[in-house]
Amino acid sequence: MKKITEYRFGDSLIIGVDHGYGNVKTRHTVTRMDVIKQDKKPAFSSNYTPYDGSYFIIGEGHKGFISDKQEDMDNYVLTLMAIAKELKICNLASAKVHLAVGLPLKWVQAQREDFKRYLMQNRTAGFRYKGIDYSVEFTGCTVMPQCYSAVAENLRNYNGMNLLVDIGNCTMNVMYLNNGRAMESRAWTERFGVSQCALKIRNRVLDETGTKMPDEVVENFLKTGDADVAEPYAGLMKKAAAEYVAEIFQKLKDYDYNEKLMKLHFIGGGARIVESVGVYDGERTSFDHDIKATAKGYEYFCYMKMKHRK
Numbered sequence: 001m002k003k004i005t006e007y008r009f010g011d012s013l014i015i016g017v018d019h020g021y022g023n024v025k026t027r028h029t030v031t032r033m034d035v036i037k038q039d040k041k042p043a044f045s046s047n048y049t050p051y052d053g054s055y056f057i058i059g060e061g062h063k064g065f066i067s068d069k070q071e072d073m074d075n076y077v078l079t080l081m082a083i084a085k086e087l088k089i090c091n092l093a094s095a096k097v098h099l100a101v102g103l104p105l106k107w108v109q110a111q112r113e114d115f116k117r118y119l120m121q122n123r124t125a126g127f128r129y130k131g132i133d134y135s136v137e138f139t140g141c142t143v144m145p146q147c148y149s150a151v152a153e154n155l156r157n158y159n160g161m162n163l164l165v166d167i168g169n170c171t172m173n174v175m176y177l178n179n180g181r182a183m184e185s186r187a188w189t190e191r192f193g194v195s196q197c198a199l200k201i202r203n204r205v206l207d208e209t210g211t212k213m214p215d216e217v218v219e220n221f222l223k224t225g226d227a228d229v230a231e232p233y234a235g236l237m238k239k240a241a242a243e244y245v246a247e248i249f250q251k252l253k254d255y256d257y258n259e260k261l262m263k264l265h266f267i268g269g270g271a272r273i274v275e276s277v278g279v280y281d282g283e284r285t286s287f288d289h290d291i292k293a294t295a296k297g298y299e300y301f302c303y304m305k306m307k308h309r310k
Contacts, residue, residue, distance in 0.1 A: 006090065007303040009098060012139040013090070014306075016100040016298035017082045018146075021193065022169025022269060024078045025295045029085045032059045033169075035074045049084075049129050051077050070111075070118035079119060083136060084129040094135035100302035102144045102294065105173045106189040112143045142302040147173035148182050149297035150267050150288075152304075155180035161262035163252065166294070167270025168193045172248070174255055176262075188255060194222050194270045197244040204240040205233060213237075222269070225276025238277055245278040259284055267293060 005027065007014040018025040023033055036057040042048050048057045056077040070076075079099070087095055099119055103111050125136045147166040151158065158180045166173040170193040176186040198218050205213045209232065221227035221237055229237070249257075257264065259281050266274050267288040274280075275287045290296075 007299045009303060009306045010139075012096045012098040013092075014098045014100050014299050014302050015083055015086050016295040016302070017079055018292070018295040018298065019075050019078070019101060020168050020269075021171070021195070023291065024082050025292045026082045026086050027292060027296050027299060028089050029082065030291060031078070031081065031085070033078070034059050035078065037074075046130055049077055049081055049127055051080070051127060070115055076118065076121070080125060080127050080134075080136075081129055084127070084132070084134050087134060087136075088132065093132060096137045096139050098139050098302065098306075099141040100144070100298035101141065102146045102149055102298055104171050104189040105145050105147050105175060105187045108143065108145045116141045116143050142298075142305060144298055144301050145187075146294060147175050147187075147267075149301045150294040151177075151265075152297050152301040158263075158265075162265060163255075163257055163262050164265050164267070165248075165252065166268040167248070167266065167274070168268050170195050172251075172270070174252065186255075190251065192248070192251065194273065197241055197270070197273060198222060200240040200244050201237050205236050208236055209233070222273055225272050241273055242277040245274050248274065249278070249280075 016027055020033060024031045037054050038057065039054060041050075041055055042057055045057050047059050048055050050056075051073070056074070058078070058081055083097060087093065101115070101119065102108070103115060120138055120141050123138055125134075125138070127134055146168075147164055150166060151164060155177070158177045160179065162177040164173075164175045164177055166175075170191060172190045172192045174188045174190070176183040201218050201221070202213050205211055211233070213233070217227055217229060218237075221241070227234060227237060252264075262284075264280065264285045265288070266286070267290075269291050271287045271289055
């Protein structure tokens with residue numbers, strides 16, 4: 001039987017939830033960041049959560065970009081769903097939970113307290129997900145910086161100067177590490193995630209062929225770096241993606257990236273497309289394709305912070 005990795009502090013289970021703009025990730029699960037709210041129970045979907053008199057269907061529709069993640073109830077309901085998935089893996093229906101979450105590097109200071117209050121709006125939560133009733137007591141919430149958290153457990157491996165680039169669906173976080181130490185004055189957040197690449201691909205194909213590229217085809221291409229489509233579509237998709245990646249490297253140069261003086265590390269959902277179509281020094285560039293790495297990092301980072309405060 002596969003061992004379930006978990007962090008606990010006292011009698012609380014630490015659950016990391018990465019509220020991405022494309023997917024919600026936990027240590028063990030990935031769920032599309034798509035929510036439809038309706039008044040009646042869904043006729044077909046079983047992937048929903050009843051909450052406060054409404055039904056939130058998970059994984060359908062499309063949620064647009066919202067810089068303040070607490071502006072609506074979607075992230076709260078998705079958090080409950082994420083907790084339910086982790087508790088089921090642990091064979092639990094009730095638990096004391098300490099949430100470990102994060103925000104983009106340069107937004108965390110301004111939004112931390114509001115996001116924490118949003119997620120802690122109820123000290124207890126009883127809810128139903130996929131036919132199981134869950135009961136959760138929230139014992140705390142720690143909000144941490146994205147990007148850095150993803151590598152927090154392995155900082156000892158980052159010798160010398162390193163540039164860490166976390167490319168999500170809507171944002172790109174950039175941070176310098178000097179011998180494993182984060183350089184807070186050299187960290188940035190840009191709204192330049194893979195959704196920008198998807199837009200370039202759709203526009204290029206539409207402009208040159210008059211064809212509207214299906215979202216599913218674009219998403220599969222972004223996930224794998226390849227697509228089972230005929231020419232000219234395959235070539236047009238790769239050209240558009242290559243232009244997007246070239247813009248990423250130009251932005252990194254604007255932040256003083258020099259491939260001869262430092263190593264470059266890509267993480268997040270955008271790492272795959274950079275590896276597939278980018279031009280880089282393969283000996284000084286690495287790629288981590290585990291999109292759950294940040295959620296795992298939140299748990300470790302949170303555990304260490306709580307342990308040192310003890």
